[in-house]
Amino acid sequence: MADTPGSIPAAKPRAAELQLPPQTTLYLDALRRLVRNRLAIAGMVILGLLLICAIFAEQLAPYDPLEQELLLRRQPPSAQHWMGMDEVGRDILSRIIFGARISLQIGIVSVSLAIVVGALLGAVAGYKGGWVDDLIMRVMDILLAFPSLLLAIAVVAILGPGLMNMLYAIAFVSIPVYARIVRASVLSVKEQDYVLAARAIGVPPTRILFRNVLPNCLTPLIVQGTLGIATAILDAAGLSFLGLGARPPTPEWGAMLGQGRGSVFTAPHIVIFPGLAIMMTVLGFNLLGDGLRDALDPRLRV
Amino acid sequence: MTRYIAQRLVLLVPVLLGILVITFSMLRLIPGDPARIMLGEHATEESIARFREAMGLNDPIHVQFWRYLTNILHGDLGRAIRTNEKVTVELMQRLPATVELTFGAMFLACIIGIIAGIISAYYHNTVIDLGTMVGALVGVSMPVFWLGLILMYIFGFKLKWLPPSGRLTVGVELQSLTDFFLAGVAEGTWQYKLKPITDFLSNFYILTAILTGNGKALWDALKHLVLPSLALGSIPAAIIARMTRSSLLEVLGEDYIRTARAKGLSERVVLFGHAMKNAFLPVITVIGLQFGSLLGGAILTETIFSWPGMGRLVVDRILARDYPVVQGTVLVIALIFVFVNLLVDISYAYLDPRIRYGS
Numbered sequence: 001m002a003d004t005p006g007s008i009p010a011a012k013p014r015a016a017e018l019q020l021p022p023q024t025t026l027y028l029d030a031l032r033r034l035v036r037n038r039l040a041i042a043g044m045v046i047l048g049l050l051l052i053c054a055i056f057a058e059q060l061a062p063y064d065p066l067e068q069e070l071l072l073r074r075q076p077p078s079a080q081h082w083m084g085m086d087e088v089g090r091d092i093l094s095r096i097i098f099g100a101r102i103s104l105q106i107g108i109v110s111v112s113l114a115i116v117v118g119a120l121l122g123a124v125a126g127y128k129g130g131w132v133d134d135l136i137m138r139v140m141d142i143l144l145a146f147p148s149l150l151l152a153i154a155v156v157a158i159l160g161p162g163l164m165n166m167l168y169a170i171a172f173v174s175i176p177v178y179a180r181i182v183r184a185s186v187l188s189v190k191e192q193d194y195v196l197a198a199r200a201i202g203v204p205p206t207r208i209l210f211r212n213v214l215p216n217c218l219t220p221l222i223v224q225g226t227l228g229i230a231t232a233i234l235d236a237a238g239l240s241f242l243g244l245g246a247r248p249p250t251p252e253w254g255a256m257l258g259q260g261r262g263s264v265f266t267a268p269h270i271v272i273f274p275g276l277a278i279m280m281t282v283l284g285f286n287l288l289g290d291g292l293r294d295a296l297d298p299r300l301r302v
Numbered sequence: 303m304t305r306y307i308a309q310r311l312v313l314l315v316p317v318l319l320g321i322l323v324i325t326f327s328m329l330r331l332i333p334g335d336p337a338r339i340m341l342g343e344h345a346t347e348e349s350i351a352r353f354r355e356a357m358g359l360n361d362p363i364h365v366q367f368w369r370y371l372t373n374i375l376h377g378d379l380g381r382a383i384r385t386n387e388k389v390t391v392e393l394m395q396r397l398p399a400t401v402e403l404t405f406g407a408m409f410l411a412c413i414i415g416i417i418a419g420i421i422s423a424y425y426h427n428t429v430i431d432l433g434t435m436v437g438a439l440v441g442v443s444m445p446v447f448w449l450g451l452i453l454m455y456i457f458g459f460k461l462k463w464l465p466p467s468g469r470l471t472v473g474v475e476l477q478s479l480t481d482f483f484l485a486g487v488a489e490g491t492w493q494y495k496l497k498p499i500t501d502f503l504s505n506f507y508i509l510t511a512i513l514t515g516n517g518k519a520l521w522d523a524l525k526h527l528v529l530p531s532l533a534l535g536s537i538p539a540a541i542i543a544r545m546t547r548s549s550l551l552e553v554l555g556e557d558y559i560r561t562a563r564a565k566g567l568s569e570r571v572v573l574f575g576h577a578m579k580n581a582f583l584p585v586i587t588v589i590g591l592q593f594g595s596l597l598g599g600a601i602l603t604e605t606i607f608s609w610p611g612m613g614r615l616v617v618d619r620i621l622a623r624d625y626p627v628v629q630g631t632v633l634v635i636a637l638i639f640v641f642v643n644l645l646v647d648i649s650y651a652y653l654d655p656r657i658r659y660g661s
Contacts, residue, residue: 142320146636147598150616154324154632157620158331234445238602241447242617257448261606264451265459275448283443290439 033295040291046284053100061094074267084269095251107229113171118178126186140176166245185217226289325633379630389630398505400611406531411538419546441540450533450606467608476519478504534603538592550581590646
């Protein structure tokens, strides 16, 4: 309905005259709340620094992370080697910088995998209902009946130790969480009028799923996904520590701790720094995740 | 209440069956021939064939699964490949150490977490509150195994306050319950039948030390328990602290608290007499749920502190490709996890009638 010149003017006052609130969207609003949250900002700063380390590892690392200087084994931090040398004479700082790349990849890739599979399963379960729903959700219940680290260990035991197998294992054990989130959202949206309307005019189910249903579960998925990356990185570090994940000489933080743990009494710096790196990364994702939850869904605030 | 419990037990059946299917398929999902992998590269064709026959790997899969189920119901989890010992025997030796560690960790986590949560809520929106909550956030972000190593270095090595690893100092005598109670009992008597039980219970060092009146061993065992428990309890402590704080803050905003204050009751009576009662319900749930994750964390903690429990057993045997033991341990830990969660749900329903009668 366009205003044509000559139609009755001033019948519709402008938005400004009505003093409507400034135009905003859910995500713009959330972003505004997020940047006001100091802890979330701290998390983003930590993660930003890590991202820079991960992308520019070659340029930032002072030494080759694999090169061994056997004469400098277990040397404590010095002006040349800020974090000292590890048990076979590799520069720990360089290994930690390269390790950022591996840890971020493990966290982000495994959680993305879990979200894709989990969201699909949850959407199908919620949308189809009936025995399909029962079957999928019972299987998810069974997976949740194991402590997650134990299940991940069991999966690695089957597939064999290694970085990729560990990644699959961690993705596998986090599927149920995302399946549950998406299923719950689908159930709450399924009976809404606009979905019924879309069905009534013959929109195909997959299109309804992607256009109308899935966007509604984005908020909990973003929050849970961010916190999930933190858990994934911790679990991955644990598995590598046990010798079930990244193999030496990969500069993975958990593996560095695992290989250096024999030197804890003689050269504590070998275990202190990789552990700090893991802790800061996990803390960063936890801070950001908490901040995102508060920003995206103020009702959940505690 | 009885109906609720019965309902929960029925729901448990498919989960238990699922756990059995998963532990059963572990061995069958290994890429390649499990017999060859378990016996190693240098095994002869003949010994592999014999092993396949002995393990029943040549039978159809449903026959194998049925045998697996009936064996488990008879308490038979197979034999360990490395030691040729019954898996159940190995597990029974390791279980008490893990239980002792989990309880120690939960005990410390509750004390630290609840106190920190109360302090944080009491000094709401002050520096103390912020400090405690940031501390809790750091606590959940710390790798358990790293904290363990650091604690070991500081308290076990530098300050020498506590023993850095193991369950008992070498040289400290701890008589087994069998020797204490059943010494001189002849084979074939009814007392002799108690031997497996006393053997099992003897692996609970603290219990054994108390029952045999051995103060020195008790003190030694408790000292060994502190560091691993602190490491393992760090994450639950942080979660309990956050839950206690938020739950207490919510309750402190209620009308009846205002009434209590208006009556002129002291802040201490309001806090401990009125507010805590209602604030504790969600805290108890969280405590219960944390027991499960402790079982996972125990795997890492036991490795660090050379703690001879089930977690270390499973890691050692994965690396040694001793799958019957891995299968058995995963099964037992999962069963404990499920039953602990069930107990938590039931006790929660008992404490909060709304759950029982609600939709």
